[in-house]
Amino acid sequence: MNNRIQKLIQLGEQFDIAITEKQGDKLLAYMDKLLEKNKHINLTRITDEDEFIKLHIMDSLSLLKLIKNPRAKILDVGTGGGFPGIPLAIVLEDAEITLMDSTKKKLNVIKEIAHELSIDNINILHGRAEELGQDPEFRETYEVVTSRAVANLTLLSEYCLPLTKVGGQFLPMKGKDYEEELESSKKPIEILGGKIIDVKKGLLLQSDYVHVIINIEKTRKTPIQYPRINGKIKKDGFPI
Numbered sequence: 001m002n003n004r005i006q007k008l009i010q011l012g013e014q015f016d017i018a019i020t021e022k023q024g025d026k027l028l029a030y031m032d033k034l035l036e037k038n039k040h041i042n043l044t045r046i047t048d049e050d051e052f053i054k055l056h057i058m059d060s061l062s063l064l065k066l067i068k069n070p071r072a073k074i075l076d077v078g079t080g081g082g083f084p085g086i087p088l089a090i091v092l093e094d095a096e097i098t099l100m101d102s103t104k105k106k107l108n109v110i111k112e113i114a115h116e117l118s119i120d121n122i123n124i125l126h127g128r129a130e131e132l133g134q135d136p137e138f139r140e141t142y143e144v145v146t147s148r149a150v151a152n153l154t155l156l157s158e159y160c161l162p163l164t165k166v167g168g169q170f171l172p173m174k175g176k177d178y179e180e181e182l183e184s185s186k187k188p189i190e191i192l193g194g195k196i197i198d199v200k201k202g203l204l205l206q207s208d209y210v211h212v213i214i215n216i217e218k219t220r221k222t223p224i225q226y227p228r229i230n231g232k233i234k235k236d237g238f239p240i
């Protein structure tokens, strides 16, 4: 086993995340290829390898502790360069992960790299969350919906809860302002059919980054008027 893979596996062990040699190899190959593509199209601002491993790979894998069903149908809303969706697809080999984004050219890059690395348990979905959430093909069909660095929690909940199946999990990943966001989104989350279960502190304890995962259960169907069209969501805020 080469040194880089060994280091990644050991870092995983520190965080209680099991990574096999084959998965470690794929995770690093994905990083190498994405950083190469990043020279031509803006996919990530993190270009230092150690930072990439912590802030993209390990941070994405921190979701593993909360995902109840390792074979779940999972949706990553606003996946960008493939986070957290691609590391999850590499490690959760029996899950089906849909990577959604409104920017087609980013999705094309992920699709190409995933094909080269034989990451086969993914679907690519181009569109806006607030439109797909009103499409019966996608509405309330995902057991797990996650999202990182896309919108504030109220807006994100309107994007994601309509796509989450009743009984499923919505797991937004949030940064240092999470407490404030959580307070103002409590009521909207309830109206959208969600129930906040708890907040799990992320893995990056030794770093300056505050990363948390909010564990929200979808307990009831989302009222049909949500998600509203984009202009309305942005102009009116959430009606409470």
Ligand SMILES: C[S@@+](CC[C@H](N)C(=O)[O-])C[C@H]1O[C@@H](n2cnc3c(N)ncnc32)[C@H](O)[C@@H]1O
Binding pocket: 077, 078, 079, 080, 081, 082, 083, 084, 100, 101, 102, 103, 106, 127, 128, 129, 130, 147, 148, 149, 150, 159
């Ligand atoms: C800052 S990037 C985050 C990318 C990735 N999740 C990460 O954490 O590295 C935000 C991404 O969300 C996408 N996005 C923003 N609003 C969206 C929407 N309403 N529906 C789908 N994708 C959206 C953008 O195109 C962009 O790729």
